[in-house]
Amino acid sequence: MENQAIANAWTGISSCESCGIRHLALFADLEHDDFELIHKPIMEVNKSTGESLYGEGDDATHLYTVRSGVIKLTHYLPDGGQRIVRLLRTGDVAGLEALVNPTYEHYATVLRDAELCQIPRDVVERLNKETPRIHSQLLARWHTAVQQADEWLTELSTGSSKSRVARLVIGLSDKGDNSCHLFSREDLGAILGVTTETTSRIIAEFKRDGSLKDLGKNHFRADLPKLETIANEN
Amino acid sequence: MENQAIANAWTGISSCESCGIRHLALFADLEHDDFELIHKPIMEVNKSTGESLYGEGDDATHLYTVRSGVIKLTHYLPDGGQRIVRLLRTGDVAGLEALVNPTYEHYATVLRDAELCQIPRDVVERLNKETPRIHSQLLARWHTAVQQADEWLTELSTGSSKSRVARLVIGLSDKGDNSCHLFSREDLGAILGVTTETTSRIIAEFKRDGSLKDLGKNHFRADLPKLETIANEN
DNA sequence: CGAGGGATTGACAGTAATCAAGGGATGTGG
DNA sequence: CCACATCCCTTGATTACTGTCAATCCCTCG
Numbered sequence: 001m002e003n004q005a006i007a008n009a010w011t012g013i014s015s016c017e018s019c020g021i022r023h024l025a026l027f028a029d030l031e032h033d034d035f036e037l038i039h040k041p042i043m044e045v046n047k048s049t050g051e052s053l054y055g056e057g058d059d060a061t062h063l064y065t066v067r068s069g070v071i072k073l074t075h076y077l078p079d080g081g082q083r084i085v086r087l088l089r090t091g092d093v094a095g096l097e098a099l100v101n102p103t104y105e106h107y108a109t110v111l112r113d114a115e116l117c118q119i120p121r122d123v124v125e126r127l128n129k130e131t132p133r134i135h136s137q138l139l140a141r142w143h144t145a146v147q148q149a150d151e152w153l154t155e156l157s158t159g160s161s162k163s164r165v166a167r168l169v170i171g172l173s174d175k176g177d178n179s180c181h182l183f184s185r186e187d188l189g190a191i192l193g194v195t196t197e198t199t200s201r202i203i204a205e206f207k208r209d210g211s212l213k214d215l216g217k218n219h220f221r222a223d224l225p226k227l228e229t230i231a232n233e234n
Numbered sequence: 235m236e237n238q239a240i241a242n243a244w245t246g247i248s249s250c251e252s253c254g255i256r257h258l259a260l261f262a263d264l265e266h267d268d269f270e271l272i273h274k275p276i277m278e279v280n281k282s283t284g285e286s287l288y289g290e291g292d293d294a295t296h297l298y299t300v301r302s303g304v305i306k307l308t309h310y311l312p313d314g315g316q317r318i319v320r321l322l323r324t325g326d327v328a329g330l331e332a333l334v335n336p337t338y339e340h341y342a343t344v345l346r347d348a349e350l351c352q353i354p355r356d357v358v359e360r361l362n363k364e365t366p367r368i369h370s371q372l373l374a375r376w377h378t379a380v381q382q383a384d385e386w387l388t389e390l391s392t393g394s395s396k397s398r399v400a401r402l403v404i405g406l407s408d409k410g411d412n413s414c415h416l417f418s419r420e421d422l423g424a425i426l427g428v429t430t431e432t433t434s435r436i437i438a439e440f441k442r443d444g445s446l447k448d449l450g451k452n453h454f455r456a457d458l459p460k461l462e463t464i465a466n467e468n
Numbered sequence: 469c470g471a472g473g474g475a476t477t478g479a480c481a482g483t484a485a486t487c488a489a490g491g492g493a494t495g496t497g498g
Numbered sequence: 499c500c501a502c503a504t505c506c507c508t509t510g511a512t513t514a515c516t517g518t519c520a521a522t523c524c525c526t527c528g
Contacts, residue, residue: 075388078466083392085384100377105384128369135362135369142376143334149383150319150339154309157391158317158427161516185475193392195517200476232312395484419507432484434508469528476523483516491508498501 016042016117024091025065025117026124026141029133037130040120047116053094053108060098062118066090069114073106074190084190086148087111093141099124111183152191159234161194165202166231168192169212173222180212180222250276250351258325259299259351260358260375263367271364274354281350287328287342294332296352300324303348307340308424318424320382321345327375333358345417386425393468395428399436400465402426403446407456414446414454 016027017035045064047053053064053071064071071088085106088094094108098121127134155167168191173180182188185196185203192199206212211230213221250261251269278301281287287298287305298305305322319340322328328342332355361368389401402425407414416422419430419437426433440446445464447455 075384077388077392079393079468081392083388085387097377097380100373105381129366132363132366138373139334139376142373142380143331146331146376146379146383147339149380149387150309153319153383153387153391154311154317157387158311158315159313196475197477197518198516200474201516204476234313394482429485430507431486431509434506435484438508471528472526474523474525476521478521479519481516481518483514485514486512487510488512489508489510491506493506494504496501496503498499 021067021090026063026093026119026134026137028137030127030131031133034127034131034133037126038123039126040123042120042123043118045116045118046114047110048113049110051110053110053116054104055107056104058104060095060101060104061121062095063098063121063124064094064108065117065119066092066094067115067117069110069116070112071114071116072109072111072187074109075106082107082190083193084187085152086145087191092144096138096141096145099128099138111187112181156192161192161198162202162205163231163234164192164194165199165206166211166227169206169220169222170224170227170231173224175224178222178224179215180220182218182220184218255301255324260297260327260353260368260371262371264361264365265367268361268365268367271360272357273360274357276354276357277352279350279352280348281344282347283344285344287344287350288338289341290338292338294329294335294338295355296329297332297355297358298328298342299351299353300326300328301349301351303344303350304346305348305350306343306345306421308343309340316341316424317427318421319386320379321425326378330372330375330379333362333372345421346415390426395426395432396436396439397465397468398426398428399433399440400445400461403440403454403456404458404461404465407458409458412456412458413449414456416452416454418452
């Protein structure tokens with residue numbers, strides 16, 4: 001069952017307002033008085049890789065702001081395979097559809113140990129009714145979701161497997177130090193819509209031709225210019 | 235060189251309120267007084283197949299509600315090919331990003347003769363500030379955009395070309411009379427991320443095995459059960 | 469040390485892209 | 499009214515890529 005290490009539980013007013021990542025969060029634009037509108041507890045939840053936040057069809061009771069880590073949103077296919085449709089990182093929100101829909105539309109699973117704020121749907125609905133300052137944040141979240149979806153369609157589902165893997169590696173790379181932390185071959189395959197074997201072969205090839213240097217633990221150093229060339233080839 | 239057949243131009247108050255498809259449109263929830271807030275002209279625009287609404291990077295000055303017809307939103311790839319990321323039909327809105335972004339993020343092109351309402355960005359922004367009744371409609375539009383994007387990723391970009399074409403045909407079919415109006419092979423290929431030749435071959439195969447009966451003019455009668463089987467095969 | 473799960477590699481079959489040629493409808497000009 | 503040009507669709511032959519099935523390797527954990 002769920003390893004909900006509840007680091008903190010409160011009535012909203014104090015801690016959300018002083019949250020360290022508030023500038024990135026859904027509540028970024030709220031003002032002091034707005035926090036008075038929060039009358040249900042917002043819980044900080046820690047989950048580790050592999051744990052589930054919610055499943056498709058579950059009652060959409062909460063939204064989750066990602067404070068750290070990575071969450072994957074997946075759909076399952078008729079044949080039992082999975083396709084990852086989006087990755088959520090710091091500042092992103094999982095379960096946005098709670099405001100529009102009675103149930104969740106994806107499986108949300110932790111892909112890298114995550115700290116989350118679990119916000120009752122009612123809280124956001126009430127804020128949405130009573131303060132306009134949450135609206136632009138909500139629109140912005142939807143917008144980035146659409147942007148990411150479109151980007152996945154054009155960059156990660158178009159062209160040869162090789163260039164798609166290259167584009168994904170580029171997207172997962174830290175542009176500061178060219179470091180890159182990959183996921184399991186199976187998850188990478190589910191992002192790209194290819195098999196784990198194909199993914200593995202291509203990454204092995206990147207290691208051989210120097211596009212990637214293996215630092216162990218799925219950690220790599222990426223030769224971004226070389227990868228960009230491959231990404232645009234085919 | 236736009237063939238903007240302007241059927242009507244007005245100051246907003248009268249015609250929007252009595253619009254025949256208002257229950258489907260962005261302004262569905264507006265009340266009488268809200269229409270007073272519209273101080274810029276909303277134009278009805280007719281465009282025919284192949285014409286462009288706007289391009290990626292253009293100033294996002296207007297939103298377009300689709301009254302009839304079909305609009306495609308495309309991204310162009312580094313290699314010059316195009317990928318269609320979304321289709322818009324009656325009730326959908328093109329250019330939603332105008333509320334979040336200074337420029338458009340896609341090329342919007344008419345895929346089937348369309349009637350559109352061209353709404354200045356200012357109008358929606360003002361409504362967005364002054365009446366809460368537009369919010370839920372905006373959230374709903376973003377939501378359907380994400381839903382469609384996710385569906386395309388899982389259904390139209392996953393599996394063999396054959397099952398993807400089958401799923402697309404099912405999605406384009408009228409469930410009432412099993413009729414199905416397809417697009418050019420090139421556009422179908424751009425939706426699915428396959429070549430026009432592959433698309434053509436598969437549709438020819440569907441015609442041979444009776445999954446599709448050719449009624450001429452890209453009009454078909456679909457054997458949906460047979461297509462569903464193919465869609466889930468591979 | 470052994471067991472288990474993921475990653476890698478190989479061999480092969482099946483699928484889709486590519487290159488190239490022909491067919492059919494539509495519209496224009498003689 | 500017919501001839502022709504154009505555009506799109508179709509089909510064939512071939513190549514290249516990716517999936518499948520299976521074996522092995524490697525690392526971690528118990």
